[in-house]
Amino acid sequence: MTTPSYPCPDDGDTFADNGVAADAHNAGRVRDEFAGWLRGHVDLDDVRFSDVVLAVNEALANAAEFAYLQQRGMGTIDVEAVQDRAAATLTVTISDQGCWRDPDPAKQGRVRGRGIPLMRALADDVTIDTSALGTTVCLRFDNVHAVAEADATVG
Amino acid sequence: MDEQATATNSMTTTANTGCVISEEWFGRTVVLGASGVIDMLTSPQLEASIATSLKKNPTAIIVDLTDVDFLASAGMGVLVAARDQASPDIGFGVVASGPATSRPLKLVGLAEIVGLYSTLDEARTALGE
Numbered sequence: 375m376t377t378p379s380y381p382c383p384d385d386g387d388t389f390a391d392n393g394v395a396a397d398a399h400n401a402g403r404v405r406d407e408f409a410g411w412l413r414g415h416v417d418l419d420d421v422r423f424s425d426v427v428l429a430v431n432e433a434l435a436n437a438a439e440f441a442y443l444q445q446r447g448m449g450t451i452d453v454e455a456v457q458d459r460a461a462a463t464l465t466v467t468i469s470d471q472g473c474w475r476d477p478d479p480a481k482q483g484r485v486r487g488r489g490i491p492l493m494r495a496l497a498d499d500v501t502i503d504t505s506a507l508g509t510t511v512c513l514r515f516d517n518v519h520a521v522a523e524a525d526a527t528v529g
Numbered sequence: 530m531d532e533q534a535t536a537t538n539s540m541t542t543t544a545n546t547g548c549v550i551s552e553e554w555f556g557r558t559v560v561l562g563a564s565g566v567i568d569m570l571t572s573p574q575l576e577a578s579i580a581t582s583l584k585k586n587p588t589a590i591i592v593d594l595t596d597v598d599f600l601a602s603a604g605m606g607v608l609v610a611a612r613d614q615a616s617p618d619i620g621f622g623v624v625a626s627g628p629a630t631s632r633p634l635k636l637v638g639l640a641e642i643v644g645l646y647s648t649l650d651e652a653r654t655a656l657g658e
Contacts, residue, residue: 398570405568424599424628431601435569488602488637495636 387415387520389455396442396449396470401434404453408466416457416464417521426464426515429496430455432489433468433511441472441509457520464518468511474504547571550578557588558620558657560649564596567604575604579611589620589656593649600630608634608643620656624649 389411394400409427412418418426434451442449455466493500499514548571551562559582567575575592582590592608594600612621622644625631631647634640646652 398568402566402568402570421628421632424632427599428601428629428633431568431599435601435603439569486606488605491637492602492633496633 387457387459389415390453392450392452392454394451394453396438396451396472398435398438401431401438401451404451405431405434408453408455411455415521417519422515422518425496426466426513429493429513430466430468432492433466433513436489436511437468437470437472437509441470441474444473457518459520462517462519464515466513466515468513469508471508474509548574550574552578552582554587555653555657557586558591558653559585559587559589560591560593560653562593562596564598566599567594567597567607568599568601569603572601572603572607576607576610579607580614583611583615583619587619589622590615591622591624591646591649591652591656593652594623594625594630595649597625597630600625600633602633602637605634605637605639609639612643622646622652622656624652 389408391404391407394404405427408430409423412423412426430453434453437451441451449470449472452469453466455464457464490500490502493511493513497513498516499512501512503510503512547565548567549564553560553562561575561578561582563575565571579590579592590611592611608623615621623634624646625634626647631640631645634643634645639645644652644656646655
Protein backbone atom coordinates (compact mmCIF):
# COMPACT_ATOMS: atom_id res chain seq x y z
CA MET A 375 0.00 0.00 0.00
CA THR A 376 3.02 2.27 -0.08
CA THR A 377 3.20 2.59 -3.87
CA PRO A 378 1.80 5.85 -5.21
CA SER A 379 -1.68 5.37 -6.66
CA TYR A 380 -1.06 7.77 -9.52
CA PRO A 381 1.82 8.09 -11.97
CA CYS A 382 4.14 11.05 -11.98
CA PRO A 383 2.61 13.80 -14.16
CA ASP A 384 5.25 13.54 -16.86
CA ASP A 385 4.92 9.81 -17.33
CA GLY A 386 2.60 10.17 -20.27
CA ASP A 387 4.77 12.42 -22.39
CA THR A 388 7.07 9.85 -23.93
CA PHE A 389 6.74 6.51 -25.63
CA ALA A 390 9.89 4.60 -26.47
CA ASP A 391 10.65 1.17 -27.84
CA ASN A 392 14.24 0.61 -28.84
CA GLY A 393 15.96 -2.30 -30.50
CA VAL A 394 12.84 -3.63 -32.17
CA ALA A 395 13.62 -6.43 -34.63
CA ALA A 396 13.07 -5.02 -38.13
CA ASP A 397 10.39 -7.35 -39.46
CA ALA A 398 6.71 -7.16 -40.36
CA HIS A 399 5.55 -8.91 -37.20
CA ASN A 400 7.40 -6.58 -34.85
CA ALA A 401 6.50 -3.50 -36.89
CA GLY A 402 2.86 -4.39 -36.31
CA ARG A 403 3.40 -5.10 -32.63
CA VAL A 404 5.11 -1.73 -32.03
CA ARG A 405 2.40 0.03 -34.03
CA ASP A 406 -0.24 -1.49 -31.74
CA GLU A 407 1.72 -0.60 -28.60
CA PHE A 408 2.18 2.94 -29.84
CA ALA A 409 -1.54 3.17 -30.63
CA GLY A 410 -2.34 2.06 -27.09
CA TRP A 411 -0.04 4.73 -25.63
CA LEU A 412 -1.53 7.34 -27.96
CA ARG A 413 -5.08 6.45 -26.93
CA GLY A 414 -4.22 6.79 -23.26
CA HIS A 415 -2.05 9.87 -23.25
CA VAL A 416 -2.94 12.10 -26.16
CA ASP A 417 -6.26 13.79 -26.89
CA LEU A 418 -7.10 13.10 -30.54
CA ASP A 419 -10.33 12.61 -32.46
CA ASP A 420 -10.80 9.41 -34.46
CA VAL A 421 -9.58 10.87 -37.74
CA ARG A 422 -6.39 12.31 -36.28
CA PHE A 423 -5.77 9.16 -34.26
CA SER A 424 -5.98 7.05 -37.43
CA ASP A 425 -3.75 9.50 -39.29
CA VAL A 426 -1.01 9.37 -36.66
CA VAL A 427 -1.05 5.57 -36.35
CA LEU A 428 -0.98 5.11 -40.13
CA ALA A 429 1.90 7.56 -40.60
CA VAL A 430 3.92 5.81 -37.90
CA ASN A 431 3.08 2.44 -39.42
CA GLU A 432 4.39 3.51 -42.81
CA ALA A 433 7.71 4.62 -41.33
CA LEU A 434 7.99 1.34 -39.41
CA ALA A 435 7.05 -0.67 -42.49
CA ASN A 436 9.66 1.07 -44.62
CA ALA A 437 12.36 0.33 -42.05
CA ALA A 438 11.21 -3.28 -41.65
CA GLU A 439 11.03 -3.90 -45.39
CA PHE A 440 13.95 -1.96 -46.82
CA ALA A 441 16.51 -0.83 -44.26
CA TYR A 442 18.34 -4.10 -43.82
CA LEU A 443 18.05 -5.70 -47.26
CA GLN A 444 21.84 -5.78 -47.49
CA GLN A 445 22.12 -7.38 -44.05
CA ARG A 446 19.65 -10.17 -44.95
CA GLY A 447 16.96 -8.40 -43.01
CA MET A 448 18.82 -8.52 -39.71
CA GLY A 449 18.64 -5.22 -37.88
CA THR A 450 16.67 -3.16 -35.42
CA ILE A 451 14.41 -0.12 -35.29
CA ASP A 452 14.19 2.52 -32.54
CA VAL A 453 10.92 4.34 -31.96
CA GLU A 454 10.36 7.35 -29.76
CA ALA A 455 7.29 9.57 -29.44
CA VAL A 456 7.23 12.80 -27.46
CA GLN A 457 4.17 14.85 -26.68
CA ASP A 458 5.38 18.37 -25.94
CA ARG A 459 2.79 20.05 -23.75
CA ALA A 460 4.12 23.57 -24.16
CA ALA A 461 4.30 23.38 -27.96
CA ALA A 462 1.23 21.12 -28.26
CA THR A 463 3.07 18.89 -30.69
CA LEU A 464 3.56 15.17 -31.04
CA THR A 465 6.88 14.17 -32.56
CA VAL A 466 7.55 10.57 -33.50
CA THR A 467 11.03 9.46 -34.51
CA ILE A 468 11.65 6.12 -36.23
CA SER A 469 15.32 5.25 -36.70
CA ASP A 470 17.24 2.39 -38.20
CA GLN A 471 20.92 1.70 -38.83
CA GLY A 472 20.39 0.31 -42.30
CA CYS A 473 20.78 1.53 -45.85
CA TRP A 474 18.35 3.94 -47.42
CA ARG A 475 17.03 2.70 -50.71
CA ASP A 476 15.86 5.39 -53.08
CA PRO A 477 12.47 4.55 -54.50
CA ASP A 478 12.73 3.06 -57.97
CA PRO A 479 9.76 4.37 -59.98
CA ALA A 480 10.26 1.69 -62.63
CA LYS A 481 9.67 -1.07 -60.10
CA GLN A 482 6.89 0.63 -58.23
CA GLY A 483 4.37 1.40 -60.96
CA ARG A 484 1.23 2.44 -59.16
CA VAL A 485 1.23 -0.54 -56.84
CA ARG A 486 4.09 0.31 -54.46
CA GLY A 487 5.71 3.39 -53.06
CA ARG A 488 2.84 5.04 -51.23
CA GLY A 489 4.42 5.02 -47.79
CA ILE A 490 6.27 8.32 -48.03
CA PRO A 491 3.46 10.21 -49.82
CA LEU A 492 1.10 8.94 -47.12
CA MET A 493 3.39 10.14 -44.33
CA ARG A 494 3.59 13.56 -46.00
CA ALA A 495 -0.20 13.72 -46.36
CA LEU A 496 -0.87 12.62 -42.78
CA ALA A 497 1.76 14.47 -40.72
CA ASP A 498 2.25 18.22 -40.45
CA ASP A 499 5.95 17.84 -41.09
CA VAL A 500 8.11 14.95 -42.26
CA THR A 501 11.88 14.90 -42.30
CA ILE A 502 13.91 11.95 -43.52
CA ASP A 503 17.59 12.03 -42.66
CA THR A 504 19.76 9.46 -44.36
CA SER A 505 23.42 8.81 -43.82
CA ALA A 506 25.86 5.95 -43.85
CA LEU A 507 24.79 5.28 -40.25
CA GLY A 508 21.16 4.79 -41.05
CA THR A 509 17.86 6.53 -41.62
CA THR A 510 15.80 8.62 -39.23
CA VAL A 511 12.24 9.55 -40.08
CA CYS A 512 10.74 12.31 -37.97
CA LEU A 513 6.99 12.88 -38.05
CA ARG A 514 5.55 15.98 -36.39
CA PHE A 515 1.88 16.53 -35.65
CA ASP A 516 0.73 20.00 -34.56
CA ASN A 517 -2.07 21.01 -32.20
CA VAL A 518 -1.80 17.78 -30.27
CA HIS A 519 -2.69 18.02 -26.60
CA ALA A 520 -2.27 15.64 -23.73
CA VAL A 521 -5.44 14.03 -22.38
CA ALA A 522 -7.09 16.30 -19.84
CA GLU A 523 -6.77 13.82 -16.95
CA ALA A 524 -3.02 13.97 -17.17
CA ASP A 525 -2.96 17.68 -16.54
CA ALA A 526 -2.62 18.65 -12.91
CA THR A 527 -4.89 21.64 -13.21
CA VAL A 528 -7.62 20.66 -10.78
CA GLY A 529 -8.74 23.40 -8.40
CA MET B 530 -18.96 -20.70 -34.99
CA ASP B 531 -19.80 -19.99 -38.61
CA GLU B 532 -19.77 -16.26 -38.87
CA GLN B 533 -20.93 -16.33 -42.47
CA ALA B 534 -23.88 -18.63 -41.80
CA THR B 535 -26.12 -16.77 -44.23
CA ALA B 536 -23.84 -17.23 -47.19
CA THR B 537 -24.58 -20.13 -49.49
CA ASN B 538 -21.06 -20.61 -50.68
CA SER B 539 -18.64 -19.15 -48.22
CA MET B 540 -15.12 -19.82 -47.22
CA THR B 541 -13.21 -18.18 -44.42
CA THR B 542 -9.49 -17.98 -44.05
CA THR B 543 -7.89 -16.94 -40.81
CA ALA B 544 -4.30 -16.26 -39.93
CA ASN B 545 -2.88 -15.68 -36.49
CA THR B 546 -2.58 -11.99 -37.27
CA GLY B 547 -6.06 -10.61 -36.83
CA CYS B 548 -7.07 -10.51 -40.48
CA VAL B 549 -10.04 -12.61 -41.57
CA ILE B 550 -11.25 -12.80 -45.16
CA SER B 551 -14.53 -14.36 -46.19
CA GLU B 552 -15.75 -15.10 -49.69
CA GLU B 553 -19.40 -14.89 -50.69
CA TRP B 554 -20.97 -15.22 -54.11
CA PHE B 555 -24.04 -13.38 -55.31
CA GLY B 556 -24.60 -14.83 -58.74
CA ARG B 557 -21.31 -14.21 -60.55
CA THR B 558 -20.36 -11.35 -58.24
CA VAL B 559 -17.87 -12.27 -55.55
CA VAL B 560 -17.63 -10.30 -52.33
CA LEU B 561 -14.45 -10.64 -50.30
CA GLY B 562 -15.19 -9.37 -46.82
CA ALA B 563 -12.09 -8.50 -44.84
CA SER B 564 -11.90 -7.69 -41.17
CA GLY B 565 -9.16 -6.71 -38.78
CA VAL B 566 -5.83 -5.34 -39.88
CA ILE B 567 -4.45 -5.17 -43.43
CA ASP B 568 -0.78 -4.28 -43.17
CA MET B 569 2.49 -5.58 -44.58
CA LEU B 570 2.08 -8.78 -42.58
CA THR B 571 -1.47 -9.62 -43.63
CA SER B 572 -1.80 -8.07 -47.10
CA PRO B 573 -0.47 -11.25 -48.80
CA GLN B 574 -3.57 -12.98 -47.41
CA LEU B 575 -5.82 -10.49 -49.16
CA GLU B 576 -3.74 -10.83 -52.32
CA ALA B 577 -4.10 -14.62 -52.25
CA SER B 578 -7.85 -14.45 -51.62
CA ILE B 579 -8.38 -12.10 -54.55
CA ALA B 580 -6.26 -14.30 -56.83
CA THR B 581 -8.27 -17.38 -55.79
CA SER B 582 -11.56 -15.64 -56.48
CA LEU B 583 -10.42 -14.32 -59.83
CA LYS B 584 -9.69 -17.88 -60.97
CA LYS B 585 -13.40 -18.69 -60.56
CA ASN B 586 -14.33 -16.27 -63.33
CA PRO B 587 -16.45 -13.71 -61.55
CA THR B 588 -18.15 -10.93 -63.51
CA ALA B 589 -17.42 -8.56 -60.65
CA ILE B 590 -15.25 -8.58 -57.55
CA ILE B 591 -15.99 -6.45 -54.50
CA VAL B 592 -13.51 -6.10 -51.64
CA ASP B 593 -15.49 -5.11 -48.57
CA LEU B 594 -13.31 -3.31 -46.00
CA THR B 595 -16.23 -2.26 -43.79
CA ASP B 596 -14.90 -4.27 -40.83
CA VAL B 597 -11.25 -3.37 -41.36
CA ASP B 598 -9.76 -1.38 -38.48
CA PHE B 599 -6.48 -0.52 -40.12
CA LEU B 600 -5.38 -0.29 -43.75
CA ALA B 601 -1.71 0.33 -44.53
CA SER B 602 -0.13 1.19 -47.87
CA ALA B 603 0.76 -2.48 -48.32
CA GLY B 604 -2.97 -3.25 -48.47
CA MET B 605 -3.62 -0.38 -50.85
CA GLY B 606 -0.95 -1.78 -53.15
CA VAL B 607 -2.77 -5.12 -53.20
CA LEU B 608 -6.03 -3.42 -54.17
CA VAL B 609 -4.40 -1.52 -57.04
CA ALA B 610 -2.57 -4.63 -58.24
CA ALA B 611 -5.82 -6.59 -58.18
CA ARG B 612 -7.60 -3.94 -60.23
CA ASP B 613 -4.72 -4.03 -62.72
CA GLN B 614 -4.67 -7.84 -62.84
CA ALA B 615 -8.36 -8.37 -63.33
CA SER B 616 -9.38 -8.06 -66.96
CA PRO B 617 -11.01 -4.73 -67.79
CA ASP B 618 -14.42 -6.35 -68.31
CA ILE B 619 -14.51 -7.58 -64.71
CA GLY B 620 -16.23 -5.10 -62.44
CA PHE B 621 -14.11 -4.05 -59.47
CA GLY B 622 -15.02 -2.17 -56.35
CA VAL B 623 -13.85 -1.50 -52.81
CA VAL B 624 -16.27 -0.83 -49.97
CA ALA B 625 -14.86 1.39 -47.25
CA SER B 626 -15.95 4.20 -45.01
CA GLY B 627 -14.20 5.78 -42.10
CA PRO B 628 -10.97 7.38 -41.00
CA ALA B 629 -8.89 4.20 -41.14
CA THR B 630 -9.88 3.03 -44.61
CA SER B 631 -11.64 5.35 -47.05
CA ARG B 632 -9.75 8.40 -45.81
CA PRO B 633 -6.24 7.14 -46.63
CA LEU B 634 -7.45 5.68 -49.95
CA LYS B 635 -8.74 9.12 -50.91
CA LEU B 636 -5.62 10.88 -49.58
CA VAL B 637 -3.35 9.01 -51.97
CA GLY B 638 -5.75 9.33 -54.88
CA LEU B 639 -6.87 5.70 -55.11
CA ALA B 640 -10.62 6.20 -54.75
CA GLU B 641 -11.17 6.50 -58.49
CA ILE B 642 -8.60 3.88 -59.43
CA VAL B 643 -10.07 1.06 -57.34
CA GLY B 644 -13.70 2.21 -57.40
CA LEU B 645 -14.62 3.25 -53.87
CA TYR B 646 -18.12 2.74 -52.47
CA SER B 647 -19.29 3.58 -48.97
CA THR B 648 -21.63 0.59 -48.56
CA LEU B 649 -21.80 -2.96 -49.91
CA ASP B 650 -25.33 -2.34 -51.22
CA GLU B 651 -24.07 0.62 -53.21
CA ALA B 652 -21.22 -1.44 -54.69
CA ARG B 653 -23.50 -4.38 -55.55
CA THR B 654 -26.00 -2.08 -57.21
CA ALA B 655 -23.26 -0.48 -59.27
CA LEU B 656 -21.43 -3.71 -60.17
CA GLY B 657 -24.00 -6.48 -59.90
CA GLU B 658 -25.59 -8.07 -62.95
